[in-house]
Amino acid sequence: MKCRKCSGSAVINMRQHKLALCKEHFLDWVLTQTERNIQKYRMFNHNDQILVAVSGGKDSLALWDVLNKLGYQTGGLYIHLGISGENHYSDQSLDYVSNFAESRNLKLHIADIPEKFGKTIPQISKNSRRNKSKPCAICGLVKRHTMNEIAVQFHYDILVTGHNLDDEVSVLFNNTLSWQIDFLRRQSPVIPSKDGLPKKAKPFCRFYERETAAYSILSEIDYIEEECPFADGNTMIDNKNVLNQLEHEHAGTKLSFYLKFLKAKQILFPDIVSYFSPEETLQSCDSCGQPSPNKGICSFCRLIEETCK
Amino acid sequence: MKCRKCSGSAVINMRQHKLALCKEHFLDWVLTQTERNIQKYRMFNHNDQILVAVSGGKDSLALWDVLNKLGYQTGGLYIHLGISGENHYSDQSLDYVSNFAESRNLKLHIADIPEKFGKTIPQISKNSRRNKSKPCAICGLVKRHTMNEIAVQFHYDILVTGHNLDDEVSVLFNNTLSWQIDFLRRQSPVIPSKDGLPKKAKPFCRFYERETAAYSILSEIDYIEEECPFADGNTMIDNKNVLNQLEHEHAGTKLSFYLKFLKAKQILFPDIVSYFSPEETLQSCDSCGQPSPNKGICSFCRLIEETCK
Numbered sequence: 001m002k003c004r005k006c007s008g009s010a011v012i013n014m015r016q017h018k019l020a021l022c023k024e025h026f027l028d029w030v031l032t033q034t035e036r037n038i039q040k041y042r043m044f045n046h047n048d049q050i051l052v053a054v055s056g057g058k059d060s061l062a063l064w065d066v067l068n069k070l071g072y073q074t075g076g077l078y079i080h081l082g083i084s085g086e087n088h089y090s091d092q093s094l095d096y097v098s099n100f101a102e103s104r105n106l107k108l109h110i111a112d113i114p115e116k117f118g119k120t121i122p123q124i125s126k127n128s129r130r131n132k133s134k135p136c137a138i139c140g141l142v143k144r145h146t147m148n149e150i151a152v153q154f155h156y157d158i159l160v161t162g163h164n165l166d167d168e169v170s171v172l173f174n175n176t177l178s179w180q181i182d183f184l185r186r187q188s189p190v191i192p193s194k195d196g197l198p199k200k201a202k203p204f205c206r207f208y209e210r211e212t213a214a215y216s217i218l219s220e221i222d223y224i225e226e227e228c229p230f231a232d233g234n235t236m237i238d239n240k241n242v243l244n245q246l247e248h249e250h251a252g253t254k255l256s257f258y259l260k261f262l263k264a265k266q267i268l269f270p271d272i273v274s275y276f277s278p279e280e281t282l283q284s285c286d287s288c289g290q291p292s293p294n295k296g297i298c299s300f301c302r303l304i305e306e307t308c309k
Numbered sequence: 310m311k312c313r314k315c316s317g318s319a320v321i322n323m324r325q326h327k328l329a330l331c332k333e334h335f336l337d338w339v340l341t342q343t344e345r346n347i348q349k350y351r352m353f354n355h356n357d358q359i360l361v362a363v364s365g366g367k368d369s370l371a372l373w374d375v376l377n378k379l380g381y382q383t384g385g386l387y388i389h390l391g392i393s394g395e396n397h398y399s400d401q402s403l404d405y406v407s408n409f410a411e412s413r414n415l416k417l418h419i420a421d422i423p424e425k426f427g428k429t430i431p432q433i434s435k436n437s438r439r440n441k442s443k444p445c446a447i448c449g450l451v452k453r454h455t456m457n458e459i460a461v462q463f464h465y466d467i468l469v470t471g472h473n474l475d476d477e478v479s480v481l482f483n484n485t486l487s488w489q490i491d492f493l494r495r496q497s498p499v500i501p502s503k504d505g506l507p508k509k510a511k512p513f514c515r516f517y518e519r520e521t522a523a524y525s526i527l528s529e530i531d532y533i534e535e536e537c538p539f540a541d542g543n544t545m546i547d548n549k550n551v552l553n554q555l556e557h558e559h560a561g562t563k564l565s566f567y568l569k570f571l572k573a574k575q576i577l578f579p580d581i582v583s584y585f586s587p588e589e590t591l592q593s594c595d596s597c598g599q600p601s602p603n604k605g606i607c608s609f610c611r612l613i614e615e616t617c618k
């Protein structure tokens with residue numbers, strides 16, 4: 001197969017776009033498309049200070065790389081969760097992130113959960129009253145809180161994450177199967193700042209996972225290939241399989257599902273997208289000061305109180 | 310496996326309800342659940358004249374049988390579409406329907422499309438400007454128009470169809486994947502009468518296809534097993550496979566998807582459900598008098614004008 005731009009040998013064929021590209025033109029294409037997304041959804045501009053949440057995986061490191069190449073002012077945030085597994089998952093991820101940042105001379109914030117609270121994520125989850133077999137919900141809560149905290153503390157204008165189209169579509173599909181209106185309302189490429197919570201954006205939301213993977217490999221970004229040891233058997237996995245099947249049968253199904261959802265949202269939820277429903281008023285947490293829909297202390301502080309003290 | 314009610318030998322296990330039943334208690338259960346749906350969605354009562362649209366297949370004949378056993382006043386409507394195929398599909402279906410009605414002494418209306426318009430559905434479709442490889446869209450338009458016409462002409466209070474949960478969910482899934490808000494708004498177990506269009510209801514909308522099939526077989530209803538020769542390769546089929554897979558992995562997925570959608574609809578579309586969006590005003594068709602969103606003549610009359618004259 002030949003590159004559409006130069007007739008050189010194509011390294012990737014994107015069926016949904018009927019577009020095959022060589023290495024050079026594919027890497028260019030990723031940059032151009034990212035810039036286009038940033039503009040289209042009014043995510044940020046070149047004056048903004050951007051905090052990139054990085055896990056050490058392909059998506060977030062590719063995103064940081066692209067934003068850096070596009071000339072944006074970025075800092076990274078790595079949250080050390082204390083997850084070990086066979087290969088010391090968290091320590092290894094941090095190595096990848098540190099090497100990435102150092103080699104490009106980029107600022108990196110490290111939030112060390114075990115160091116700060118004396119417990120790892122699996123330990124916090126185990127101690128928690130809502131103890132489940134998997135710490136994923138707890139991990140999400142801790143990460144969200146920490147990202148907000150660092151973004152505000154260091155005066156970043158926006159927090160960005162490496163969520164790709166497959167991530168977005170699998171969440172969307174899950175929320176649609178169960179018609180969770182509040183979650184549907186909240187899903188967006190960009191969420192404005194509210195009551196002290198930072199603005200958030202997902203500049204990669206229109207890239208398929210195989211495209212971010214291809215970008216990382218072709219750009220020779222070293223990233224952790226291992227998945228989080230808790231990811232396996234996740235309830236989302238069945239849905240991902242089904243979505244892959246639909247995509248296989250009709251190339252572009254995922255992209256179309258996502259884009260048509262974004263369009264429908266403007267009619268279904270014409271109020272400005274935000275973290276919480278428009279009716280909800282946010283309180284300041286008595287302990288950490290972060291905005292929260294709960295009175296008294298927020299869910300994060302309650303969790304830490306319950307599990308780490 | 311034993312029947313939950315009598316410990317007799319179960320003939321069906323409904324995983325989503327964790328309910329296994331013997332023949333007698335399953336047949337009872339279908340009657341009770343249908344009655345419950347009729348009440349829950351305020352479909353009709355024992356004073357209403359009910360027109361049951363019957364195709365000769367398991368769902369519509371089972372529905373007519375159940376309504377008859379529940380003591381409702383029903384008449385049937387068979388629309389002869391002139392579809393032949395290897396086994397004279399339409400003629401054969403009519404035989405099943407006629408036998409059913411005669412043996413129970415029930416009134417049957419027969420609308421004969423080829424007789425009335427001089428052309429069969431496949432011929433009409435072929436002659437049509439929107440000629441596609443399949444006549445399914447044309448067939449739907451003709452059936453909808455004819456059902457409305459007969460219901461009004463013979464003063465029925467309500468028109469009911471045998472759509473089961475699998476039918477409803479596959480339409481819902483399709484409309485959700487493409488976020489067709491106007492179609493989502495319209496999908497409902499019951500649609501009130503509007504501007505001369507009859508009230509409509511789907512009393513079987515919460516039964517899985519295997520349940521209506523089991524009901525028909527166990528009640529010894531003779532029905533046409535052959536599918537319409539045009540049904541194969543339908544675009545809905547891929548989606549049905551995917552939904553079956555989700556159902557297989559988590560029993561009850563389809564039912565939950567449908568019921569949660571109905572609940573969400575009350576928030577998403579709080580206006581009364583109707584044939585058309587609340588903003589649309591209906592005109593009377595200059596030719597047939599049926600209400601239509603178009604000025605002049607309606608889509609059905611335009612089709613007949615174009616293809617049969």
